[in-house]
Amino acid sequence: MTPQPDTIRICSTREASRLLGISVRTTQLWVEEGHLQAWKTPGGHRRILLDSVERLMQENRLAALTSPAPFGVLVLREEAEGGEALRGVLEHVLPDCQVATARNGFEALIRIGETHPEVLITDLGIAGLDFFSMIQALVTHARERLMLVVVLVASEADRAGVRQRLPEEVVVMGTPVDGHEIAVLVRAFLCNWQRQCPEARPVRAGQR
16 A cells, blocks of 8 residues: 555655765665665655655664774875875775875874874974974874884985984885885784774774
């Protein structure tokens, strides 16, 4: 028996698509696939049960609450072109990572405080900050939840001297940057990170 419009809550296809945040065509497909309950009026207009729309909205909200966020990678390079190039390689090789860039230490510290990335890749000697104190502070804080810090240096001579001034947890790599080599390092760290503290991975609303 066809339900009577005056006894139930209904909406149009366009209204349902607006509530669900999808296109009208997708809404029509969901009706045809049985995800939404609907029928057509004698005039040929589709009417959708609001209860079925609200059920899907609730399922989407629950899925968002339990979906893990991408791993965070922050690239700190004062030269914008180099930072974006490295970002592009990492995004391609590490699709489950959300890669952001910063061009100075202050911006990087703000991003770290806001997003808590699992990985920081930084040039040596960022202007305007006590670089070694900053790295020491980040590593000390990161011991509570694990964080990979990679410092990029320009020469082997710099590499030897810098190694002595940085905590042993920090990885020192030479330039020019090999994005694929860094990606392998990041992937190994994240696999180990997941084994050690799988319950600590953050969640982000809206990802499914």
